[in-house]
Amino acid sequence: MNLRFGVIGTGAIGREHIKRISQTLAGAEVVAVTDVNQEAAKQVVADFKLNANVYPDDKALIAAEEVDAILVSSWGPAHEASVLAGIEAGKYIFCEKPLATTAEGARRIVDAEIKHGKRLVQVGFMRRYDHGYVKLKEAIETGAIGEPLMIHAAHRNPTVPETYSTDMAITDTLIHEIDALHWLVNDDYESVQVIYPKKTKNALPHLRDPQLVIIETKGGISITVEIFVNCRYGYDIQCEVVGEEGIVKLPEFSNIVTRKSGKLSQDILMDWKDRFIDAYDIEIQDFIDSISKTGEPKGPTSWDGYIASVTAAACVKAQESGVTETIELDERPTFYEEGAKTNEVSA
Numbered sequence: 001m002n003l004r005f006g007v008i009g010t011g012a013i014g015r016e017h018i019k020r021i022s023q024t025l026a027g028a029e030v031v032a033v034t035d036v037n038q039e040a041a042k043q044v045v046a047d048f049k050l051n052a053n054v055y056p057d058d059k060a061l062i063a064a065e066e067v068d069a070i071l072v073s074s075w076g077p078a079h080e081a082s083v084l085a086g087i088e089a090g091k092y093i094f095c096e097k098p099l100a101t102t103a104e105g106a107r108r109i110v111d112a113e114i115k116h117g118k119r120l121v122q123v124g125f126m127r128r129y130d131h132g133y134v135k136l137k138e139a140i141e142t143g144a145i146g147e148p149l150m151i152h153a154a155h156r157n158p159t160v161p162e163t164y165s166t167d168m169a170i171t172d173t174l175i176h177e178i179d180a181l182h183w184l185v186n187d188d189y190e191s192v193q194v195i196y197p198k199k200t201k202n203a204l205p206h207l208r209d210p211q212l213v214i215i216e217t218k219g220g221i222s223i224t225v226e227i228f229v230n231c232r233y234g235y236d237i238q239c240e241v242v243g244e245e246g247i248v249k250l251p252e253f254s255n256i257v258t259r260k261s262g263k264l265s266q267d268i269l270m271d272w273k274d275r276f277i278d279a280y281d282i283e284i285q286d287f288i289d290s291i292s293k294t295g296e297p298k299g300p301t302s303w304d305g306y307i308a309s310v311t312a313a314a315c316v317k318a319q320e321s322g323v324t325e326t327i328e329l330d331e332r333p334t335f336y337e338e339g340a341k342t343n344e345v346s347a
């Protein structure tokens with residue numbers, strides 16, 4: 001039987017996910033949608049010829065009997081309330097990043113899920129499903145480059161809207177690296193510092209851009225991430241892991257090579273939607289298949305969402321203080337250890 005999705009938030013990524021669930025993936029369908037902009041919700045039903053009900057708000061959609069799973073793709077600050085209501089109703093939840101905009105909010109979700117006693121939530125950290133990142137992790141885990149010592153990463157967007165603020169470089173953009181990098185090297189974060197290099201003339205007056213984030217792990221790995229959201233030339237994600245015996249680096253996104261007018265060239269992607277298109281498909285297919293096979297999602301957990309929210313909060317503090325800030329996590333509940341199932345709420 002198909003997993004029946006209700007989608008909360010039919011903006012940019014909500015529409016992308018609705019399209020992939022209804023046109024590309026197997027084992028699921030979209031049966032309900034809602035958006036504070038009701039016209040946008042109705043439009044998506046018409047555009048993708050969905051056989052879906054339009055609900056006035058998230059509460060009504062979550063309560064609907066035909067909805068097995070909710071997909072939360074509203075604005076970040078609205079995520080926590082929808083996820084908590086979804087857990088309360090015992091529905092499966094695929095939540096776009098961030099799980100919650102505060103560490104306390106993410107912890108409330110963790111506690112609610114543990115109390116429920118079964119995993120319901122998967123967070124949309126799609127890089128864990130990207131072919132390049134999976135290959136990097138394999139190389140690290142098989143010892144191909146020896147002990148990892150450093151990571152150099154970059155997250156560049158051609159441009160951002162006027163509403164994008166300096167802290168969003170962390171909470172909206174770096175959050176992907178925050179999740180992917182500790183997962184890559186299987187280590188915990190210790191501390192963070194943020195440096196502002198010379199500002200680009202292409203950034204609006206209110207925005208510090210670029211930014212350089214320096215993170216130390218508990219195991220002693222030094223990580224530098226450049227965030228540059230007005231780089232103009234393209235959407236560019238770079239990641240290089242330097243080990244004791246060698247280096248591994250993310251592959252460039254494959255594209256045809258053109259020889260013309262005395263030039264050898266290759267197009268660079270301009271949009272995040274294209275760079276991770278396969279990873280988005282795979283993460284949601286995994287959510288659907290895991291629930292069908294085991295009754296639980298097995299992708300990035302609420303605990304991963306909590307780690308990201310705590311780390312993002314420390315990074316924002318470091319942006320403001322200009323000094324090194326520590327990253328302090330609660331102890332990982334046994335509920336989120338591989339294979340563990342318990343409904344004990346950890347302190």
Ligand code: NAI
Nearest residue numbers: 009010011012013014035036037073074075076078096097
């Ligand atoms: P968007 O602004 O295009 O769409 C958000 C939609 O949610 C809007 O239509 C808005 O009216 C609606 N909305 C806001 N609050 C709502 C509420 N309480 N109930 C129902 N609808 C509500 O934003 P976009 O780019 O689609 O981002 C949505 C979320 O997805 C964000 O959390 C963002 O960080 C995340 N995202 C993740 C990406 C990824 O690579 N994994 C890429 C882009 C966005």
Ligand code: ISE
Nearest residue numbers: 097155157172173174176272
């Ligand atoms: C956007 O919200 C995303 O999540 C994209 O994946 C990211 O690359 C971009 O910087 C964010 O604004």
